[in-house]
Amino acid sequence: MTTTATEIVVVGGGSAGLSASLTLSRARRRVVVIDSGDPRNSSADGAHGLLGQEGIGPIDLLRKGREEVKSYGGRIIHARVIDARPDGDSFRIVTDSGDDISARAVVIATGTRDQLPDIPGLRERWGRDVIHCPYCHGWEIRDQRIGVLGTGPMSALQALMFNQWTTNVQFFPQGIDYGGDLAMLAATGISVGSQTVVGIVVQGDRLTGVHLDDGSTMALDAVVAPTATRARVDGLTGLGLDISESPAGTAVTVDAAGHTSVPGVWAAGNVAHPATQLSEAAANGARVAMTMNTELIFQDAERAVQEMENDR
Template identity: 30%
Template sequence: MKYEVVIIGGSYAGLSAALPLARARRQILIVDAGQRRNRFAEHSHNFLTQDGRSPSSIAEEARAQVEKYSTVSWLFETVTDVKALDDQYLVIAGEQHIQAEKIIIATGVKDELPPVEGLAERWGKSIYHCPYCDGYELNLGEIGVLASGMHSLHQALMLPDWGNTTLFLNDKINTNELDDEILAKLSKRQVLIETRKISRIEGHCDVVFTDGERMTVNGLFVATVTRLQANWIRDLGLEIDSNEYGEAIKTSPTKETNVKGVYACGDVTRSGGSVALSVGDGAMTGIVAHKSLIF
């Protein structure tokens, strides 16, 4: 099979990239493994016209709209390899070997959570990563920040706009690392600092310490470490940014990678996560990829 563009990842960024290409009547294939990053979340917020809807309903409606275009094909499969083939690419997904002139990577990322018992089960329900997405619904209640590194201080300083904030150091930040300047900032924002080690999370969001005591919060925020989902991304020779927040494919402002004919968009290209930003990313990528087929 041969396509002009193969889009790897059929969530918000990938579907958004598909739309301008479909409207230009280009032959495109979307390969999707069905693992949206926000599949654990009950509601999506901070996306104009879609605020409060379930993430799955947004994705399903987007797919239905894209699939109305006759030049769009869909393959529900996991990509296991992508190889350069002269001036094109060979995409291997299951038993399928697919040839493409251009590749758009919109695979998203996987989140690594701190190894705290009860955390993963509540991810997207009472454990969050984005205050813009989930902070408002906590109604200015009690909010916790679970430290996963020094970058969690940034999160702790933001969150008082959404409620009374406690920073749980949990042995991830040493009190000696908190200099007078950062302590003054935390104090100004009325952030409480809890140094006790956490044993587990119970109930809706009860923080249980190793000494047996517990503290109830309405929601707990944690900055995950994001990881690329597939080794073939590295094998392509793409430049990867790596820091304390995780990994991301490096792109130009127009979503081009360092490998000719390969583009990337959405969460796989940045830290954090946002449906709205992923949609915008995808729209730009689709347009740039289309123009590259002409010029």
């Protein structure tokens, strides 16, 4: 096992984690990034809404980000955290590749997992023609035939959102009672199906429709599956982080500055704010890093004053 002492460990090498790491490395902090290499958007054809990088492949974006962090002295470890916990005035992080790291502070940027409906064929198309976010993918499916699945209390409103990009929207409640929301859909021209989607029709590596529970099929070009999300905190339970729960899923609890419930541990990006886009997650990572660095500077100054007074 390799033992390392550093200032800051960033757990998660996605847009938020790398953005935080870049900011901290440029602030001359000793930074170690631990990344499992399993980004949430890995199956997407391109990342959208990121100024200057529109349409870039998600893996290409992360590769560029890693090189930028390393150019300022940051270290990248490709591994999974298997244990993390407070250790006196620092934190101890252990990985499955044998790294044992002691750090003054930690940034959690592990992202979130999408909880997809249990419909055969759905996961295989995820990020391509099975999507969830109109701002991430709406342009790519503009003017196409879209089916929106009822997966939770906000799904009907999600269907209303996609009506901005196409006038051919079909909503499937999937057995959930949406009450007055269905009247709003009907008033805006969105069809509400009485059948339940039970499968996906694929021809030539392209989604062409859905199977319904009455044995019929409906021709579609894309399916929207609004997802609940769960914060990725595997290996991090020893930190004792507070986790918030809602109908939309779970997230690490943070304040406006990114502090978690554990002093010395911050969180950034989708692990704390599941609904944020890539550009927002990257910006949040940078902001959390700036706040962290500033607080560490003042902590050191206060400690120096205290030591000076003790020496008198």
